[in-house]
Amino acid sequence: xxxxxxxxxxxxxxxxxxxxxxxxxxxxxxxxxxxxxxxxxxxxxxxxxxxxxxxxxxxxxxxxxxxxxxxxxxxxxxxxxxxxxxxxxxxxxxxxxxxxxxxxxxxxxxxxxxxxxxxxxxxxxxxxxxxxxxxxxxxxxxxxxxxxxxxxxx
Amino acid sequence: xxxxxxxxxxxxxxxxxxxxxxxxxxxxxxxxxxxxxxxxxxxxxxxxxxxxxxxxxxxxxxxxxxxxxxxxxxxxxxxxxxxxxxxxxxxxxxxxxxxxxxxxxxxxxxxxxxxxxxxxxxxxxxxxxxxxxxxxxxxxxxxxxxxxxxxxxxxxxxxxxx
Numbered sequence: 001x002x003x004x005x006x007x008x009x010x011x012x013x014x015x016x017x018x019x020x021x022x023x024x025x026x027x028x029x030x031x032x033x034x035x036x037x038x039x040x041x042x043x044x045x046x047x048x049x050x051x052x053x054x055x056x057x058x059x060x061x062x063x064x065x066x067x068x069x070x071x072x073x074x075x076x077x078x079x080x081x082x083x084x085x086x087x088x089x090x091x092x093x094x095x096x097x098x099x100x101x102x103x104x105x106x107x108x109x110x111x112x113x114x115x116x117x118x119x120x121x122x123x124x125x126x127x128x129x130x131x132x133x134x135x136x137x138x139x140x141x142x143x144x145x146x147x148x149x150x151x152x153x154x
Numbered sequence: 155x156x157x158x159x160x161x162x163x164x165x166x167x168x169x170x171x172x173x174x175x176x177x178x179x180x181x182x183x184x185x186x187x188x189x190x191x192x193x194x195x196x197x198x199x200x201x202x203x204x205x206x207x208x209x210x211x212x213x214x215x216x217x218x219x220x221x222x223x224x225x226x227x228x229x230x231x232x233x234x235x236x237x238x239x240x241x242x243x244x245x246x247x248x249x250x251x252x253x254x255x256x257x258x259x260x261x262x263x264x265x266x267x268x269x270x271x272x273x274x275x276x277x278x279x280x281x282x283x284x285x286x287x288x289x290x291x292x293x294x295x296x297x298x299x300x301x302x303x304x305x306x307x308x309x310x311x312x313x314x315x316x
Contacts, residue, residue, distance in 0.1 A: 016170055016174070020170075020173075023174075023177050023178070023181055024177070026181055026184075027177065027184060030181070030184030030185065030188060031184065033188070034184060034187060034188070035189055041191065041192065041194070047192075047194060048280055048281035048285075049281075050195070050197075050284055050285075050287070051288065052195070052197070052292050052293075052294070053194065053195030053196065053197065054195040054300070055193070055194065055195050056196055056198075107202070110198075115280045116280065117279065117280055117281035117284070118228070118279050118280065118281070119279070119280045120228065120277050120279070120280070121274040121276065121277075121278045121280050121282070121283045121309075122274075122276030122278075122312065123276075124280055124283070125274075125276075125309050126312065128201060128309065129311075129312060132203040135203065137202045139198070139201060140196035140197070140199075141196065141197040141287065142194055142196050143194065143195055143197065143284050144192060144194060144195075145193040145194060145195050149294075150284075150285060150288060151244070151246035151247050151249075151288050151289045152243070152244030152245075152247045
């Protein structure tokens with residue numbers, strides 16, 4: 001029978017330093033890139049690029065964001081709508097909420113339009129027309145910031 | 155003289171567990187709140203409804219019309235500034251040059267009262283309208299400075315449905 005010597009039962013400690021280093025680096029990275037903005041983005045929309053599209057200087061107050069996909073669908077308040085009539089009905093509800101619960105005039109509310117680069121211009125205009133009928137006047141056509149010149153030429 | 159007894163030296167063991175716990179909790183929080191936000195920007199346009207715009211005072215400067223014609227697949231067929239057809243390579247660059255030549259930007263940003271109306275075919279892809287707006291509203295010079303040309307851009311009203 002083999003008898004283990006008593007003197008060899010030492011505590012084995014792993015070296016934690018590399019793991020802690022790595023974890024702190026990850027935390028530092030996430031802290032730097034964290035973004036608390038409530039910007040409404042949707043990965044289904046591929047925005048058209050423009051070198052002049054710059055973030056607004058001041059935040060919009062209670063903006064409405066309407067997304068338009070390349071399949072002629074609308075995304076409003078997280079719901080995908082297939083018909084313009086449904087979007088109009090949703091906007092009408094929103095209008096009533098705005099009028100009832102805020103002192104803001106509808107003409108001062110900004111409607112952000114996030115349309116896919118391959119969406120039809122006519123459909124964008126239809127959305128704007130629907131908003132105009134509800135007395136919205138301010139529109140923000142959203143584009144993707146581009147570092148390169150998008151209109152061609154030199 | 156005091157002589158330290160080497161045999162009585164205490165070994166200090168740091169308690170790493172609470173720190174690692176907290177660090178991992180922080181890490182998990184940051185991972186779950188991580189959100190990729192792409193840089194986006196806006197073109198602001200004010201378009202009152204047609205009934206309201208009829209009441210407003212007409213501008214003294216004549217309205218410039220930009221027409222964007224589309225192919226059946228929604229691609230750009232032709233760009234027109236008034237009666238001038240801009241074809242060939244980089245029509246939006248040509249449009250930009252024409253607008254810049256007409257308006258000039260020596261007076262500084264926001265100096266012009268010129269209004270431009272974009273009339274686009276229904277099925278045209280939106281990216282071409284965005285290119286037109288980019289060409290009309292300004293440019294970025296070699297120093298990266300942004301200059302504004304026309305700030306008042308609007309879309310022509312849609313024709314009534316047949």
